[in-house]
Amino acid sequence: MIIASNFKTNYTRAGTKAFVQAIQAYIAQAKSRQQVRIFAPFTALDRFGEHDNLKVGAQNFYPVQSGSYTGEIGFQQLEEFRIESVLIGHSERRHLLKESQAFIAQKYDFAKAREVEIVYCIGEPAEIRVQGIDAVMSYLWEQFEGIDVHYDRLVIAYEPVWAIGTGLSASLDDIDDVLSRLRAKLSKPLLYGGSVKVDNIESILHVKACEGVLVGTASWNENAFCEMIRIADHVNK
Numbered sequence: 001m002i003i004a005s006n007f008k009t010n011y012t013r014a015g016t017k018a019f020v021q022a023i024q025a026y027i028a029q030a031k032s033r034q035q036v037r038i039f040a041p042f043t044a045l046d047r048f049g050e051h052d053n054l055k056v057g058a059q060n061f062y063p064v065q066s067g068s069y070t071g072e073i074g075f076q077q078l079e080e081f082r083i084e085s086v087l088i089g090h091s092e093r094r095h096l097l098k099e100s101q102a103f104i105a106q107k108y109d110f111a112k113a114r115e116v117e118i119v120y121c122i123g124e125p126a127e128i129r130v131q132g133i134d135a136v137m138s139y140l141w142e143q144f145e146g147i148d149v150h151y152d153r154l155v156i157a158y159e160p161v162w163a164i165g166t167g168l169s170a171s172l173d174d175i176d177d178v179l180s181r182l183r184a185k186l187s188k189p190l191l192y193g194g195s196v197k198v199d200n201i202e203s204i205l206h207v208k209a210c211e212g213v214l215v216g217t218a219s220w221n222e223n224a225f226c227e228m229i230r231i232a233d234h235v236n237k
């Protein structure tokens with residue numbers, strides 16, 4: 001399974017290095033079978049000598065190799081650190097940073113052409129959720145506009161906006177309902193994200209179509225993140 005941590009705007013360069021080293025040591029000692037991802041801030045990217053099953057990824061990029069885009073980070077800067085995994089479509093970028101679906105699709109095509117792993121995030125806000133599952137699914141399908149769902153290195157993360165950073169995870173029934181509807185049409189790994197923590201990760205990983213998690217807040221403590229990897233190793237999937 002894929003167990004991913006999204007640092008968002010947290011951790012310094014030194015703190016990230018210490019975190020990555022601690023997770024590397026844990027994975028080696030526990031002989032973990034999980035594919036672990038750590039989406040670090042740009043300023044902390046480096047070559048960490050990752051294991052095959054631990055990759056440090058980028059939370060964002062501007063869809064250019066290089067050029068005159070003041071303040072942006074292109075692929076030349078990611079390639080310096082051999083970044084092989086990127087997040088696209090995270091709700092904080094869609095809603096707070098106002099990225100449009102057209103721009104998200106442009107970023108997706110750019111990353112796809114570079115053949116990196118794409119963790120593509122989708123999720124509905126609370127006002128859609130209250131309208132019921134049909135409204136939720138139409139909202140989610142619209143987030144696939146312009147997205148090649150057949151791309152080899154695509155991983156999809158379903159993250160309801162109202163569950164992100166709120167401490168309120170979606171119910172297991174709701175996760176199951178959405179993931180199985182996605183599974184009926186998509187053949188890529190499906191992750192759940194939204195207030196995943198040590199206390200609920202096991203039951204979430206038992207949801208049939210769930211192949212991993214994307215964790216924000218609860219992953220920022222390295223012991224808690226190691227514990228989540230340990231629990232994933234004990235879920236027989």
Ligand code: PEP
Pocket residue numbers: 006008159163164165166167193194195196214215216217218
């Ligand atoms: C996220 O940022 O993708 C996320 C799921 O955050 P949290 O775990 O804090 O809800």
